[in-house]
Amino acid sequence: MRSTRHGPAVRRRKLGEELRGLRLGAGLTSREAARLVGWHQSKVSRIETGTSGVSGADVTRLLDVYGVREPRLRALLEALAGAADGGGPGWWHAYRGVLSPPYRDFISLEAQACSARTLETSVVPGLLQTPDYARAVTRAALEGWPAATVDSLVRVRIARQEVLRADPPLRLEAVLDEAVLRREVGGRAVMREQLRRLRELAGLPHVRLQVLPFTLGGYVGLSGSFVIFSFPNISDLDVVALDHLTSSLYLERTEDLEAYCAAFRTMRARALTPEESSELIAGIGDGA
Structure with a gap:
């Protein structure tokens, strides 16, 4: 049987992998990244492994710390945030x-x-x-x-x-x-x-x-x-x-x-x- 997940789980994992790559690209350890945003290291680890959701605002803070400036990349990652709502309101929310x-x-x-x-x-x-x-x-x-x-x-x-x-x-x-x-x-x-x-x-x-x-x-x-x-x-x-x-x-x-x-x-x-x-x-x- 094929391995399947609902969309929220896919989004969390994909987002976590990308954030981890950006952190490494910025030359930061997870401990250093957590310190710069005022979090515990475990929160960064949970986000990167996709075991917990993350808000669009938290993604924005991480992208700022990692020096990510490209608008479309930032918009996509911020939209991927969250377990079900895409990290921000969309027209489809009127039909929840x-x-x-x-x-x-x-x-x-x-x-x-x-x-x-x-x-x-x-x-x-x-x-x-x-x-x-x-x-x-x-x-x-x-x-x-x-x-x-x-x-x-x-x-x-x-x-x-x-x-x-x-x-x-x-x-x-x-x-x-x-x-x-x-x-x-x-x-x-x-x-x-x-x-x-x-x-x-x-x-x-x-x-x-x-x-x-x-x-x-x-x-x-x-x-x-x-x-x-x-x-x-x-x-x-x-x-x-x-x-x-x-x-x-x-x-x-x-x-x-x-x-x-x-x-x-x-x-x-x-x-x-x-x-x-x-x-x-x-x-x-x-x-x-």
């Missing part, structure tokens, strides 16, 4: 009542990532969904849930798409099983608009969309969807997210990361080209 802590953490990671590679085998990726499609998927997955909760989850899913319009935007590589395009979610009109939206987004310079056709047969990722997040300035922060509708699990071991990255490269190489994929989407859309 309906979002699980792991899902809030997923959104926070997505907002801080510089790129994402995703495989989807059953539904259109959340970042590419139209509102009507998102509503149809959510209703189907959460049958019987209160309408207000469904409405909130749909608003969250659409709000997440702002990362594609940010400056700089998230770089997204999406590989979709052909089944995603042919499963009629929400009716013909909804699906026709969703397919049109896919072609529109695939035309953006920071979005690459490819399709794994039925004619390919079986492939390495057939067992399930996943997302690989990468982050600016920190080379050892990549994480694989297994994204569910209301929660997420994460894979952080080096061997897991390497396996998923290799699998994605293989699927990208075997999939239709972006141009061929666009033509397939257009053909399916015309027949919808």
